[in-house]
Amino acid sequence: MVGIVDYQAGNLTSVARALSFLQEPCVITDDSNVLDRASHIIFPGVGAAGTAMANLRDKGLDQHLRKWVQNGKPVLGICLGSQIIFDNSEEDDAACLGIVPGSVKRFPPQLGEEVPRLKIPHMGWNSVDFQKQHPVFQDIPRQSSFYFVHSFYTAPDDEDCVAGWTNYGIRFCSAVAKDSLVAVQFHPEKSGRPGLMLLTNFCRWRGDHA
Amino acid sequence: MLSKRIIPCLDVRAGRLTKGIKFRENLDIGDPVEAAREYYEQGADEIVFYDITASAEGRSIMLDVVKRVAETIFIPFSVGGGIKTIEEMRQVILAGAEKISLNSQAVQHPAIITEGARAFGNQCIVLGMDVRKTPASHRIPSGYEIVINGGRTPTALDALWWAKEGERLGAGEICLNSIDADGTQDGYELTLTEMISTGVGIPVIASGGAGRPEHLLDVLTTGKADAALIASMVHYRNYTIATIKTFLAENGVGVRNLW
Numbered sequence: 001m002v003g004i005v006d007y008q009a010g011n012l013t014s015v016a017r018a019l020s021f022l023q024e025p026c027v028i029t030d031d032s033n034v035l036d037r038a039s040h041i042i043f044p045g046v047g048a049a050g051t052a053m054a055n056l057r058d059k060g061l062d063q064h065l066r067k068w069v070q071n072g073k074p075v076l077g078i079c080l081g082s083q084i085i086f087d088n089s090e091e092d093d094a095a096c097l098g099i100v101p102g103s104v105k106r107f108p109p110q111l112g113e114e115v116p117r118l119k120i121p122h123m124g125w126n127s128v129d130f131q132k133q134h135p136v137f138q139d140i141p142r143q144s145s146f147y148f149v150h151s152f153y154t155a156p157d158d159e160d161c162v163a164g165w166t167n168y169g170i171r172f173c174s175a176v177a178k179d180s181l182v183a184v185q186f187h188p189e190k191s192g193r194p195g196l197m198l199l200t201n202f203c204r205w206r207g208d209h210a
Numbered sequence: 211m212l213s214k215r216i217i218p219c220l221d222v223r224a225g226r227l228t229k230g231i232k233f234r235e236n237l238d239i240g241d242p243v244e245a246a247r248e249y250y251e252q253g254a255d256e257i258v259f260y261d262i263t264a265s266a267e268g269r270s271i272m273l274d275v276v277k278r279v280a281e282t283i284f285i286p287f288s289v290g291g292g293i294k295t296i297e298e299m300r301q302v303i304l305a306g307a308e309k310i311s312l313n314s315q316a317v318q319h320p321a322i323i324t325e326g327a328r329a330f331g332n333q334c335i336v337l338g339m340d341v342r343k344t345p346a347s348h349r350i351p352s353g354y355e356i357v358i359n360g361g362r363t364p365t366a367l368d369a370l371w372w373a374k375e376g377e378r379l380g381a382g383e384i385c386l387n388s389i390d391a392d393g394t395q396d397g398y399e400l401t402l403t404e405m406i407s408t409g410v411g412i413p414v415i416a417s418g419g420a421g422r423p424e425h426l427l428d429v430l431t432t433g434k435a436d437a438a439l440i441a442s443m444v445h446y447r448n449y450t451i452a453t454i455k456t457f458l459a460e461n462g463v464g465v466r467n468l469w
């Protein structure tokens with residue numbers, strides 16, 4: 001059973017719908033007891049980092065997320081969920097979970113060399129250059145496109161945890177893999193075949209790197 | 211690099227397509243869910259549903275369509291047509307749509323753009339603009355006027371001003387439809403599209419006039435659009451989304467490969 005963490009951060013039903021399509025049982029909940037029993041955790045979310053962190057702390061879910069990753073439970077962060085695993089975010093100047101060392105930055109307002117300037121948010125389909133062999137990215141062609149919607153990007157301190165790069169005016173980290181945690185800036189539940197493949201792989205993954 | 215998006219538009223009335231689409235077997239079908247699945251499999255980057263039903267009963271039928279589409283395709287899709295309140299927007303989003311397109315309602319009650327953006331995020335709110343060419347004047351310096359009610363009612367609003375105002379109010383994207391080009395299949399309105407695309411900092415979807423792949427090439431390069439809406443050219447199977455994308459890629463436009 002996949003536990004989808006409900007922390008009032010946007011509409012979580014699209015992730016649940018994709019899992020239902022893949023015939024993977026799932027539950028959307030903010031109950032840490034239920035999530036404790038889940039074999040896998042998906043941590044999605046859209047919205048602002050400050051509010052999201054406040055909601056997580058209110059429910060004590062911040063401690064649980066750290067614990068699940070420490071204990072080797074497979075955790076998948078999506079979009080905002082892939083940002084607040086870092087130390088801090090320029091959005092709301094929020095202190096975040098600190099599971100992965102690094103920060104979350106705003107795309108610079110004058111992005112790219114072209115005229116007109118690149119638009120923010122970065123919205124639409126962009127390719128991900130996967131960096132490493134990882135069970136969650138298995139069988140996904142290296143330059144596959146995924147659907148993105150975001151104005152902030154993640155900047156890990158240690159590039160060893162970068163699992164994918166994407167170009168949008170600058171090169172930014174669009175996928176992270178560290179221990180039993182995988183985090184993606186894009187929306188696999190809205191990215192057609194490669195996205196569904198990623199979700200399938202995640203549900204079969206046991207948190208190891210073999 | 212961010213891909214240019216190709217977006218088929220489906221007109222729905224009381225849960226059925228107003229014009230059927232041709233399937234591979236040349237069968238004509240009217241079910242919007244099956245049509246969405248067909249375009250998803252062909253490589254559509256997004257799908258737009260335009261609901262031209264006005265009645266309350268029609269609305270609940272549309273919500274059911276949205277739910278079934280969301281269970282079937284795993285790309286973003288938007289719903290437009292007659293949505294007037296935040297509660298109606300919420301129902302459509304919870305049913306599974308990513309985006310809501312606001313058109314006449316936004317002209318009549320601009321505050322709904324801001325309220326919608328606050329409730330669901332800017333990325334959820336698409337400002338739909340129907341535009342007609344008109345002699346440039348003091349009131350309409352760009353020479354393009356916003357019209358509403360399916361093009362029947364002029365508003366005396368300047369299109370460029372309204373696009374910028376929509377962005378300021380919180381729209382995350384603009385779907386720009388030229389009433390003059392709509393239905394002609396003679397190509398998009400390039401002057402208008404280029405003016406709006408360079409005039410705002412949010413993505414612009416060009417709409418109206420697509421008949422051949424060359425038209426998409428023009429509007430995505432000369433017209434500087436971020437995305438192109440298509441209808442008849444794929445509904446009647448004169449082209450598939452895959453053949454259009456191949457043509458665009460051969461001409462240097464970055465499009466998403468279907469894998």
